[in-house]
Amino acid sequence: MSALQWVFLVTALITVSAAVMMVASRRMMHAALWLAVALLGVAVVFVTLEASFFAVVQLLVYIGSILIIIVFAIMLTQRSTEAGPRLNPFAWGAAGVAGVVWAALTYIFIRWLMSGTPLQELGASFDDVVPLGKALVDAEGFAVPFEVASVLLLAALIGAVYIAFERRGEGS
Amino acid sequence: MAVFWQDPITFLRLWLENLLLSWGVPADWALVIRFAVGAVLLVTAALLLVILQLWLERKLIGRIQDRLGPNRVGPWGLLQPIADVLKIFTKEHITPAGADRIPFNLAPVLSVAAALMVWAVIPFSATVFGADLNVGILYLLAVGALGELAIILAGWGSNNKYALLGALRTVAQLISYSVPMTLSALVPVMFSGSLHLSVITRAQEVWFIVLAPVPALIFLTASVAEVGRAPFDLPEAESELVAGYSVEYSGLKFGFFYVAEFLKAFTVSLIFAVLFLGGWRGPGAESYPVLGFVYLMLKSGIVYLLMILFRGTLPRFRIDQVMDLNWKVLTPLALILLMVIALADYFLRGTLPLVRILGLLCINGLAYLVLDRVLSSRERLRRRLVAQPVRPVARPENLITSSDVGGRS
Structure with a gap:
């Protein structure tokens, strides 16, 4: 090996x-x-x-x-x-679900290896950052999901500020 | 074949490679062995450097405070750190009652490891670097998180309220200051168009501190805060928190935290030198890579001396001042500068180098002045002390937000 x-x-x-x-x-x-x-x-x-x-x-x-x-x-x-206790009551059920997901994924990957297009080896010198960065802001690429994700994060940020904001009159 | 006196590290690397191959070691195992040997050597060198650093810092702080500093062990007290290290080996390890053993013992190791992991991607000369990572800057920022984790574990595992309080406010400080640090580290990335530290070094025909002095200043301030040194040494403010997260540690475990602190201080100087002071660049560094190493060490040594000077001359900030400085001054300034410099550099890139430098310098100065105006017009709205009359206390002079009347707000 x-x-x-x-x-x-x-x-x-x-x-x-x-x-x-x-x-x-x-x-x-x-x-x-x-x-x-x-x-x-x-x-x-x-x-x-x-x-x-x-x-x-x-x-x-x-x-x-x-x-x-x-x-x-x-x-x-x-x-x-x-x-606490070593395992919670749902442990075996969760293990079962995880096992099924794992088996399904393994099956898909094996089938893909058998029949799908072989993946191309890119080599160590391949710079993956530039294509990724371009794809994230390209309208043809992932610009819309990227923007949606940032709006979601902004909403979370504003929500956090709203919850943590000290209102006048209450408290100190 | 590299010549020894031009590039000793590469020479030794090739020699080791050939030796292993001639012994019949497969090529991929030779690679693994080479990386392992390199890592051990680098870590040992970094830790040995700390000994020198301890001596230098104690001696200089001593001179600043009109003392002699260590002067008994060895010439000029040079062997004092070694004596201290030996002493710390002999001390007793105490585990407090009710402490969670695994986090308690893991924290000091993780703290040193997080500082050492940064050294893996620093380009020490034109040919010598650990991992040739194409996302070097991201790695630097990511590894910092491990240090934060170590501090939380230390504070929580000690089963001590002072330690937990110290850890909580250390982590608050570290997380806050990594925002302006990251934003100002993006400026060299923009100039060079790469996250690769070697590429960033090579792109510094003109040092980036000349093109972007204000982001460099923000980066330096934020990194001083990131390593928790004076004037941002709230994590272990002796007079306020006993000793912060390290209060329950004794002997070698405390030694680990102590070493990690000094190591981090030198590491951020190294990062500053790579990002803003041209790394190993200098006359003759391309053809004689060993010279590049000397240049890098000199540059980061100068940054480190500056940090000792900060420590020796500035009083400690209060926690609200630390947070104010970060969120009201450094972060907005870094955000605005990032956008302004991006736009300006886009238009100035095609022009003469001198025009570009002067243009960027003007923009930096302008941004600084505008911020100064805004802050001083807000001066009247600053918080007033409600409970007690203002008393004359020593306050750190913040160049940007200080008022003319001195201690009064």
Whole structure:
């Protein structure tokens, strides 16, 4: 086996076991930490696929924002330090749904590999940032979804400011 | 084949590569080994640099404060940091009762790791860099998030209210200041048309600090705040918070945080030198890459000295002043400058280089003046103290928002 395959195997093993530990850990905070390991593992997989932009975005968005928000939410909720039950009552149902989705995805990818058009290898020197950036603002490309997403984010921002705004007369 | 005295690192890299290949190691494994050796060497060099930095900082701060600084161990006290490191090794590790062990022990390691990970993408000379990442700047910003995570974990895992309070306000400060930092880092990206740090370095025929002095100033201020040094050292304001998130740490674990702090300070100087001071560029750096390394270190050393000067001369901000400076001054200024510079550079790009430089300089100066006007006209509306009479306290002089009457608001 080549070195890249070994790197992938080790990463995959760490990622998957971190995901399992995340579901199975008794404390919410530990679950969040295991989630961080799993997300980092996915970033490493992106790196081995030479998709450095996606690896960095994975780090920036998931660990930099989402995970920190999750950790804050856990810190601000009550009883976050106590150990809870290992699995919640819906665990087996959720595992079943996840298993079905995984099987369906695997089936689709295998069929695609069998019959679909073979993917082109782009090589390490391929700069994926420029085409992506152009596609995001191109009217032929993804300009409309991009703008819709930014309007959504703006609405969320205004909503957050409205909720947090201190009204005159109430409170200090 | 590179010659040793022109480019020692590349010479050694090729030598190691050939050695491994001659031993019959497959090419892809040779690559993995090469990267691993490079990473270990880079990390060791960075950590050794911290020892020198500790000495320099203590000596200079000592001189600023009219003391001698360390002068007992070794010539000029040069061995003092080594003695300190050895001392810290012998100290006891204390885990507070009720602490969450995993986050508590993970936090110091993660803190140092986050600072070291930045070094992976810095182009140290024309030929020497860790990972040749085409999204280098994004990576720099992304890795900072790991440092924030480490601080939250330290504060939360310690099971201590002071630590948690310190961690919360540190993270508030870090998240806030990464906004102007990112916005001003976009200016070099616009000038060079790439997120790749090597390309940004090569594009600096004229240093970007000349083309965009105000964004450079914003970036420097925001990065000083990002590493939590004076005057933004609220995270460990000794007189207010005991020691912030690191209050429960002792021995080597505290040492990790301490090292991470100094390492981050030098790392942001390095980033500033790469983005705005032309990185390794300098006379002869193309043909003698080792010279480029010297230039880069000199430039980031100068930025670091500036940061020591800040620390030695500026009093600490209050938390509301820190937030005001960020959200009312730096962020709007960075946003406006980003748009104005983008437009101006679009029109000035075809003209003579001198015209372009002067035009951009004028625009920077203009933006600064307009902001100064707006802020001083708002001066009357500034918050008044309600509960207590104004007393003469030492206040950090903010060049932009300070009033002529000094301490009174």
